[in-house]
Amino acid sequence: DAGITQSPRHKVTETGTPVTLRCHQTENHRYMYWYRQDPGHGLRLIHYSYGVKDTDKGEVSDGYSVSRSKTEDFLLTLESATSSQTSVYFCAISPDRGTKNIQYFGAGTRLSVL
Amino acid sequence: SQQGEEDPQALSIQEGENATMNCSYKTSINNLQWYRQNSGRGLVHLILIRSNEREKHSGRLRVTLDTSKKSSSLLITASRAADTASYFCACYGGGSEKLVFGKGMKLTVNP
Numbered sequence: 001d002a003g004i005t006q007s008p009r010h011k012v013t014e015t016g017t018p019v020t021l022r023c024h025q026t027e028n029h030r031y032m033y034w035y036r037q038d039p040g041h042g043l044r045l046i047h048y049s050y051g052v053k054d055t056d057k058g059e060v061s062d063g064y065s066v067s068r069s070k071t072e073d074f075l076l077t078l079e080s081a082t083s084s085q086t087s088v089y090f091c092a093i094s095p096d097r098g099t100k101n102i103q104y105f106g107a108g109t110r111l112s113v114l
Numbered sequence: 115s116q117q118g119e120e121d122p123q124a125l126s127i128q129e130g131e132n133a134t135m136n137c138s139y140k141t142s143i144n145n146l147q148w149y150r151q152n153s154g155r156g157l158v159h160l161i162l163i164r165s166n167e168r169e170k171h172s173g174r175l176r177v178t179l180d181t182s183k184k185s186s187s188l189l190i191t192a193s194r195a196a197d198t199a200s201y202f203c204a205c206y207g208g209g210s211e212k213l214v215f216g217k218g219m220k221l222t223v224n225p
């Protein structure tokens with residue numbers, strides 16, 4: 001999976017608890033993305049980063065925050081998890097955001113919020 | 115907001131047959147990409163076609179782009195059981211600097 005490690009791979013948590021998912025890359029790519037994948041919705045962008053400490057919102061950012069203090073790490077935090085955030089979360093990286101915006105994906109984190 | 119939409123949503127064929135998947139999109143694009151996802155795995159980039167290109171090949175893959183119809187097709191020739199996966203088109207451009215994925219379609223290749 002192109003030098004991308006997502007942790008944990010599986011997590012079960014309770015409603016109202018904070019959850020942090022980690023994406024670690026060894027490719028030194030500038031751009032990093034968090035998506036969620038749900039049946040019937042495909043892949044939707046949550047947040048993305050275009051450099052250390054530079055982040056922006058995606059299509060479904062409510063209830064999520066991100067941080068990027070190092071090039072290689074991009075953290076996704078659910079401040080207070082809800083059942084609607086049960087999903088599979090994917091991290092992706094890209095060296096370029098222009099016309100060569102090919103993204104490389106991690107293996108995913110399956111999150112269940114009970 | 116969904117940009118690309120794949121059609122059909124599911125396709126089942128026999129090994130050796132060709133598989134054609136279509137993607138329609140709504141606004142102008144800089145490029146269109148196709149990705150594959152095997153069950154339980156992340157997406158893998160297959161091929162990218164730019165807005166000024168009409169056709170592109172990569173191995174058994176052939177992608178076409180018709181910007182006047184805002185549509186693309188992905189052809190997999192001589193399919194194999196290992197091609198069984200979900201396939202996504204993703205559009206870049208049209209005023210958004212983000213890659214927007216379709217909902218995906220499931221291809222099953224029966225041995």
